[in-house]
Amino acid sequence: MITLYPKFSKKIESQRDGTKMIMEQKLLQQKNQLVLNIDTCTGCGICVEACPEEAIKLGLVGAVRRGAVDYAAPIDVDEAKCSYCGVCPTLCPFSALSLLVDGEERYPIIEKEGFPTYDQVSKIDDEKCIKCLICEEICPRDAIDRKVDLYEGASKEGKERQLAIKTKTTFKVDMEKCTGCGICGYLCPAITVKRKPYTAETGKVEIVSDPKTGLPWDESKCDACKVCVEACPEECITVEREVVSDKIEGKVDIKEDLCCTCTWCSKNCPTEAITVEKLFDGEIEFFPEKCPAGCSTCVEVCPCNAIYLPTPPKAAALKGVQEAKIAVNKEYCMFCGACVNACPGEDIIVLKRNGIRVKGKETDLFKKIKEKLFTKRTSKVKEEVPPGQVAIKVIEKA
Numbered sequence: 062m063i064t065l066y067p068k069f070s071k072k073i074e075s076q077r078d079g080t081k082m083i084m085e086q087k088l089l090q091q092k093n094q095l096v097l098n099i100d101t102c103t104g105c106g107i108c109v110e111a112c113p114e115e116a117i118k119l120g121l122v123g124a125v126r127r128g129a130v131d132y133a134a135p136i137d138v139d140e141a142k143c144s145y146c147g148v149c150p151t152l153c154p155f156s157a158l159s160l161l162v163d164g165e166e167r168y169p170i171i172e173k174e175g176f177p178t179y180d181q182v183s184k185i186d187d188e189k190c191i192k193c194l195i196c197e198e199i200c201p202r203d204a205i206d207r208k209v210d211l212y213e214g215a216s217k218e219g220k221e222r223q224l225a226i227k228t229k230t231t232f233k234v235d236m237e238k239c240t241g242c243g244i245c246g247y248l249c250p251a252i253t254v255k256r257k258p259y260t261a262e263t264g265k266v267e268i269v270s271d272p273k274t275g276l277p278w279d280e281s282k283c284d285a286c287k288v289c290v291e292a293c294p295e296e297c298i299t300v301e302r303e304v305v306s307d308k309i310e311g312k313v314d315i316k317e318d319l320c321c322t323c324t325w326c327s328k329n330c331p332t333e334a335i336t337v338e339k340l341f342d343g344e345i346e347f348f349p350e351k352c353p354a355g356c357s358t359c360v361e362v363c364p365c366n367a368i369y370l371p372t373p374p375k376a377a378a379l380k381g382v383q384e385a386k387i388a389v390n391k392e393y394c395m396f397c398g399a400c401v402n403a404c405p406g407e408d409i410i411v412l413k414r415n416g417i418r419v420k421g422k423e424t425d426l427f428k429k430i431k432e433k434l435f436t437k438r439t440s441k442v443k444e445e446v447p448p449g450q451v452a453i454k455v456i457e458k459a
Contacts, residue, residue: 209311234275342416
């Protein structure tokens with residue numbers, strides 16, 4: 062007897078928003094698809110630990126993330142073992158996984174069992190935000206959505222800088238002093254000096270005046286430079302500018318689906334307008350004396366830009382102390398585990414999570430997953446067992 066359903070398939074295809082690995086389960090009346098965005102996946106391995114069916118394995122994290130191979134993904138999913146429950150996309154902190162049920166994004170594990178979700182706090186106080194460029198430039202995940210007009214300081218096609226600030230300019234000409242020489246209009250496009258037709262009947266030069274300003278004046282063309290004031294030989298022009306608002310208009314937001322809660326933006330915001338709470342708490346320790354010289358895999362794969370190669374100290378400062386080859390700024394580490402999974406050495410990086418921000422009911426299934434997530438682990442020599450997969454070294458249970 063031939064079993065027609067379920068049918069399983071797996072394929073990799075390039076789409077507009079990235080390279081996707083699509084695992085599919087086709088039932089008689091339903092089609093489930095687990096979609097992995099290979100470009101977004103960091104190889105953190107949280108999905109591996111969270112999968113109730115143990116259907117997900119770590120792939121060649123370091124090689125894939127460094128671009129050394131293009132035929133694999135940081136993780137590998139057994140499409141036949143997967144139950145398409147929605148746990149892995151729910152707990153993926155990088156939004157690299159999604160579950161489609163008949164083409165619609167749905168998560169049965171949340172709908173049926175009340176599985177908790179991340180309690181993500183990533184927000185910007187618009188009142189405090191000055192629309193500067195710092196958060197956008199330092200964010201390692203392109204999670205800042207800065208909707209602010211471009212100005213001439215950033216691009217030749219940008220708006221004039223004067224338009225960035227709201228002002229109210231007043232212009233006044235004392236017509237009793239004005240001789241109608243025309244110098245102000247000759248210098249500035251905002252001022253119009255127009256004379257009445259000359260006639261021998263009056264024998265005088267007469268100016269077409271404006272009842273409000275004295276001389277016709279276009280506020281939209283005036284930047285209150287006061288050149289007209291300085292150049293007027295009769296000192297009859299007055300220009301005053303009042304700043305109505307010195308705040309640049311626009312909106313800056315955080316794209317929560319891209320934010321990894323590394324806190325680079327919140328710790329460097331000059332006005333403390335940004336609040337970010339890490340999804341995970343924990344400890345991470347590096348043992349640089351065990352790190353092979355010339356390897357920077359962890360630096361390249363870290364989604365938070367928290368790992369770095371220390372600036373070499375002067376030889377006189379070492380005094381017999383071994384120079385550190387690698388280091389981590391714990392302020393910006395979100396304890397995802399990508400570095401542990403990618404490190405090709407043994408016992409070089411040790412990670413221990415001890416907290417996770419979630420909201421909703423912590424079900425028995427979630428408690429089992431949390432226990433796995435809180436397990437202390439370290440890097441391990443990457444032996445491919447089976448080929449195309451790697452393993453980490455568990456030190457102790459949570």
